[in-house]
Every structure is written in C-alpha cells, then in structure tokens.
Amino acid sequence: AQSVSQHNHHVILSEAASLELGCNYSYGGTVNLFWYVQYPGQHLQLLLKYFSGDPLVKGIKGFEAEFIKSKFSFNLRKPSVQWSDTAEYFCAWGYQKVTFGTGTKLQVIP
Amino acid sequence: EADIYQTPRYLVIGTGKKITLECSQTMGHDKMYWYQQDPGMELHLIHYSYGVNSTEKGDLSSESTVSRIRTEHFPLTLESARPSHTSQYLCASSVSGTVRINEQFFGPGTRLTVL
Numbered sequence: 001a002q003s004v005s006q007h008n009h010h011v012i013l014s015e016a017a018s019l020e021l022g023c024n025y026s027y028g029g030t031v032n033l034f035w036y037v038q039y040p041g042q043h044l045q046l047l048l049k050y051f052s053g054d055p056l057v058k059g060i061k062g063f064e065a066e067f068i069k070s071k072f073s074f075n076l077r078k079p080s081v082q083w084s085d086t087a088e089y090f091c092a093w094g095y096q097k098v099t100f101g102t103g104t105k106l107q108v109i110p
Numbered sequence: 111e112a113d114i115y116q117t118p119r120y121l122v123i124g125t126g127k128k129i130t131l132e133c134s135q136t137m138g139h140d141k142m143y144w145y146q147q148d149p150g151m152e153l154h155l156i157h158y159s160y161g162v163n164s165t166e167k168g169d170l171s172s173e174s175t176v177s178r179i180r181t182e183h184f185p186l187t188l189e190s191a192r193p194s195h196t197s198q199y200l201c202a203s204s205v206s207g208t209v210r211i212n213e214q215f216f217g218p219g220t221r222l223t224v225l
Contacts, residue, residue: 044216
C-alpha cells in the first residue's frame with residue numbers, strides 16, 4: 001500500500017536552531033509532494049509543494065524542502081526556527097488523492 | 111472571504127444517534143474530501159467527490175455516507191453513531207480543472223465523541 005513515513009514524531013528545538021524533518025514515500029511514479037502545517041488552534045494549511053522542476057522548493061515563512069527521487073524523500077528544512085514555528089507538520093503525497101504521514105509535532109523553546 | 115466551514119466544531123452524542131457533519135466551501139471548488147484523524151495518527155481519506163452527484167469511498171473503510179447535491183456543500187452522515195466513531199473529521203476542498211491533485215484547503219474540523 002502507498003504510504004508516507006515521517007520519522008520524527010516530536011521534535012523540541014531552541015530558537016535559532018536549524019530544523020530538518022524527514023519524510024519518505026513509498027511510490028516511485030509521478031507524485032505530487034506537499035508539506036502542510038497546523039498551528040495551534042488553526043486550520044491545516046499548505047506550507048509548500050513540489051510537482052516537477054527544481055527539486056529544491058521554497059515555501060512560506062522561510063521553509064524549504066528538497067525532493068530526492070533516488071531516496072524517495074522530501075525533507076523539510078529551515079535554517080533558523082522561531083517560537084512561532086511551533087506547530088504540527090504533515091508530509092503528504094499523491095496524484096489524484098493524497099496520502100498523509102502521521103505528523104511531527106515541533107516545539108520551539110524561546 | 112473564500113473559506114471552508116465545518117459545523118459543529120464539537121459534538122458529544124450518545125450511541126445509536128444519527129448525526130450529520132456539515133461542510134461548506136465558498137471557493138467554487140469541484141473537488142471535496144473528508145478525512146478522519148485520530149490523535150498522533152495520519153489523516154485517513156474516507157470519502158471524496160469530484161463534483162455534484164459524484165461521491166467515492168476513500169482508502170479507509172467508514173460506515174459514514176456522504177452526498178453532493180450542491181457544489182459548495184458536502185455533508186457526512188452517520189446513521190447510528192458508535193463509540194468507535196469517536197474521532198476528528200476534517201473536510202477539505204481543492205482547485206478544480208486538474209486531473210492531479212493540487213493544494214487542499216481544510217476546514218477547522220469537527221471533533222466527535224460518541225458515548
């Protein structure tokens with residue numbers, strides 16, 4: 001079955017630390033890849049997406065993700081996190097339908 | 111303002127009751143989705159629709175049913191609620207006119223508790 005693996009379930013960082021959240025998907029064909037974020041008390045919203053082209057994708061709020069086809073990975077990165085980045089992050093992929101990972105809760109300590 | 115709405119936000123109900131979770135969007139999207147999410151788990155697709163009078167079951171088997179009589183409205187119904195239905199239900203919609211999925215816009219969710 002198609003699946004998405006997020007390896008980190010809960011990450012705690014201090015402000016200004018660098019962030020990398022892992023995401024691996026199980027299918028090697030045409031994919032659309034997404035990272036969604038849910039801030040406390042808010043709707044799930046799109047952070048960034050990859051369909052084709054440059055494998056390094058820039059998103060909102062300084063986030064970026066790199067698509068590495070050979071590793072079936074789409075890791076999310078941010079060079080310097082802020083307290084306001086505290087949220088739950090979901091990796092997702094699919095074509096006509098989307099499969100989500102289990103999410104990673106990020107807590108940034110001031 | 112274009113948005114996606116879900117009501118109620120919270121619902122506590124007894125076993126055996128019939129419930130309908132409402133979802134409406136004002137963005138004119140043809141595609142709509144229902145997901146079920148338990149704490150610490152991934153979102154599971156339970157129903158989706160590509161337009162009026164089109165509904166399909168998702169990847170996770172669900173005893174709920176849906177209807178799509180109007181583009182903007184995609185309600186989910188449980189004929190007889192059970193404690194196993196306790197979960198959070200998220201509604202989403204996405205941009206029309208493309209075969210492959212694009213960005214999804216999510217509602218705030220309905221947290222259902224069945225006693």
